[in-house]
Amino acid sequence: MTVEENLRLIDARMEAFNAHDLDRFLDFHAESVIINAAGRPEPMKGRAAGRELVRGFLTAFPDLHLRKERSFGQGDWVCVEHTLTGTHKGPLQGPGGQMVPATNRSFRIPDCTVFKLEGGKVTEVHGYFDLLGMMAQLGLMS
Numbered sequence: 001m002t003v004e005e006n007l008r009l010i011d012a013r014m015e016a017f018n019a020h021d022l023d024r025f026l027d028f029h030a031e032s033v034i035i036n037a038a039g040r041p042e043p044m045k046g047r048a049a050g051r052e053l054v055r056g057f058l059t060a061f062p063d064l065h066l067r068k069e070r071s072f073g074q075g076d077w078v079c080v081e082h083t084l085t086g087t088h089k090g091p092l093q094g095p096g097g098q099m100v101p102a103t104n105r106s107f108r109i110p111d112c113t114v115f116k117l118e119g120g121k122v123t124e125v126h127g128y129f130d131l132l133g134m135m136a137q138l139g140l141m142s
Helices: 005-018 022-027 048-060 131-137
Strands: 029-036 065-076 076-089 106-118 119-127
Touching: 005 022, 005 065, 005 076, 005 106, 005 119, 022 048, 029 065, 106 131
Parallel strands: 029 119
Antiparallel strands: 065 076, 076 106, 106 119
């Protein structure tokens, strides 16, 4: 696929994410996708792991939304910069597995994700976002 085709695929993936259509969102990923996510010491592997990760965020932030700022690519790799927003309305799993109760506070942070695509599917995800800024905006830092 061309870079332009891959960028369109990632845009459609973002639309599914913003619609909170988890099944459609996961269809953009290979079964064996590798997910490197902020705050996770080890990569997550497979669609099932991706489902649990996104489901956890949607439970904690039912209005979670990505707004694309810019995107570009080279070969099989695509990079997208977003603004990520949400309101903390449900439990959020913190480091070490403890659950953080809802703060009812909102956040707005930069997010950057790098994707590898093969055969029209996302095979690798490298997500980078301002976790410290998010925690501060949610009132979880002293």
